[in-house]
Amino acid sequence: MYEDEPSDKVHDVLADAIFGDHPLGRPIIGTAEVVGGVPIPDIAAYHDARYVPGNVVVAAAGNVDHDKIVEMVNGAFAGGRANGASAEGPEPAPPVTPPKRCFFEKETEQYHLSLGAPGLARADERRFALRILDMILGGSMSSRLFQEVREKRGLAYAVYSFSSQFADSGQVGLYVGTRPDNVNEAMEVIGTELRKLASEGVTEAELERARENVKGRTTLAMESTFARMSRLGSSVLMDVPLLTLDEVLAKLDAVTMDEIRALAAEFYDPERMSAAGVGADESSFREALGAVSSSLAA
Numbered sequence: 001m002y003e004d005e006p007s008d009k010v011h012d013v014l015a016d017a018i019f020g021d022h023p024l025g026r027p028i029i030g031t032a033e034v035v036g037g038v039p040i041p042d043i044a045a046y047h048d049a050r051y052v053p054g055n056v057v058v059a060a061a062g063n064v065d066h067d068k069i070v071e072m073v074n075g076a077f078a079g080g081r082a083n084g085a086s087a088e089g090p091e092p093a094p095p096v097t098p099p100k101r102c103f104f105e106k107e108t109e110q111y112h113l114s115l116g117a118p119g120l121a122r123a124d125e126r127r128f129a130l131r132i133l134d135m136i137l138g139g140s141m142s143s144r145l146f147q148e149v150r151e152k153r154g155l156a157y158a159v160y161s162f163s164s165q166f167a168d169s170g171q172v173g174l175y176v177g178t179r180p181d182n183v184n185e186a187m188e189v190i191g192t193e194l195r196k197l198a199s200e201g202v203t204e205a206e207l208e209r210a211r212e213n214v215k216g217r218t219t220l221a222m223e224s225t226f227a228r229m230s231r232l233g234s235s236v237l238m239d240v241p242l243l244t245l246d247e248v249l250a251k252l253d254a255v256t257m258d259e260i261r262a263l264a265a266e267f268y269d270p271e272r273m274s275a276a277g278v279g280a281d282e283s284s285f286r287e288a289l290g291a292v293s294s295s296l297a298a
Contacts, residue, residue, distance in 0.1 A: 006278040007158070007177055009104060010112040014173060014276035017102040018116055022094035024166060053077040059233030062225045093121075093169035099274045101289065101296050103282040111183050111279035115190070115292065116173025117272050122165035123240050128251040129259040130163055130172070130267075135210040136202050136260075137161040137193075137268070138174050142209065144193050149176060155186040167238075172267045180279070183288045191270055191292035198269045201261035215252050219245065271295065 003009050012027040019025030029035075058073050096118055120127050138145035138161030149159045161174040178186045202210075221227045222245055235242040243251070270293045277285040290297035 003106070006104075006106055006108050006110075006112045007175070009106075010114045010175065010276050010278045011173075013102045013104050013278060014114040014116045014274065015171070017100045017274035017276050018118060018171060019094050019169075020097065020100075023091055024094065024169060024171075057233050057237045059229050059236070061228035061232060090167060093166075099272060099293065099296060101275045101277075101286065103276070103285055104278045105280065105282060106278055107280050108278065110177045110179055111277060111285065112175070112177045113183070113187065113279075113285065113288075114173055114175045114276045115194075115270075115273045116171055116276070117267055117274060119163050119170030119172040119267060120165055121168045121170055122238055124165070124170075125251075126259065126263060127165055128248075129255045129263055132207065132210045132214055132252065132255055133202070133260050133263050134161050134163050134172070135213055136206050137197060140210075140213055142213075144197070145174060145176075145190065148189050148193055149186055153185070153189065155182045155189065159186075180281075180284065183279075183284055184291065187288040188291035194268050194270045194273070194292065197264045199265070201257070201264050204257065207255075207257060207260060211252055211255065215249055218248055218252070 015027075016025045056077075058069070060069050099117070120130055135143065137143055138159060140146065141151075143161070145159050145161060149155050150157065156176045156178040159174075159176040161172070163173070164171045174190065176186055176190065232242065273293065273296075275285075275289050275292070275296050279285060286297055288297075
């Protein structure tokens with residue numbers, strides 16, 4: 001059913017374009033063929049190998065008693081298996097390959113388009129700078145993409161950028177959903193903004209505005225007990241340093257203009273970005289990509 005949401009489907013198409021047949025390039029939900037054909041013993045074996053006390057992280061936040069939580073966890077896992085069956089670790093990050101174009105044909109009112117490239121691993125110290133850069137490009141209503149594509153020209157209702165960090169790899173990208181008659185102009189504007197970002201970097205005013213935006217969002221997120229719990233658990237589970245709020249804010253304050261410029265040139269060069277689309281006609285999609293990269297349109 002998720003294929004009925006082309007704005008979601010296009011992100012799977014983009015992952016395929018960037019990572020290919022590597023697990024990072026496959027849809028998390030699986031394919032209909034795999035989901036419908038996995039033998040029950042294989043599912044049970046996977047569960048037995050991974051869902052064991054030695055792999056479990058328990059996180060709690062709020063008005064809790066630490067010693068009581070420990071007692072409850074020990075009681076729940078008493079007598080449980082410390083380890084399951086031998087389980088293979090994740091595959092190493094895939095090698096960086098030339099940019100690729102992928103398209104999923106579907107009759108839709110809009111074209112759903114995405115550009116992206118490999119990004120940073122989750123422990124990379126540059127992730128703080130990348131978060132600010134993402135805010136400048138398309139992470140807020142004052143971002144370049146939102147202002148140029150939506151506010152000034154009315155070419156799309158939804159346009160944004162994003163980044164994801166994995167164990168030893170990552171992804172940067174952007175998305176736009178627009179009418180068929182606006183595809184060419186929207187991609188032309190996006191291509192122009194990407195080239196400007198990669199070649200010219202950002203201004204001091206943009207850096208400071210984005211920095212304060214990220215700091216504000218980070219601080220507000222800590223008002224949620226659920227967010228605090230998730231942050232604790234994911235930091236331990238993903239084996240990244242557990243930073244206090246003050247330490248995170250200090251990391252954001254330490255981001256320099258040179259770091260932003262270097263990341264922009266490395267990750268947002270249109271010539272290194274892959275493209276994905278969902279829509280009725282691939283030829284229109286391919287033609288529009290010429291405004292971003294001649295190699296993608298070839």
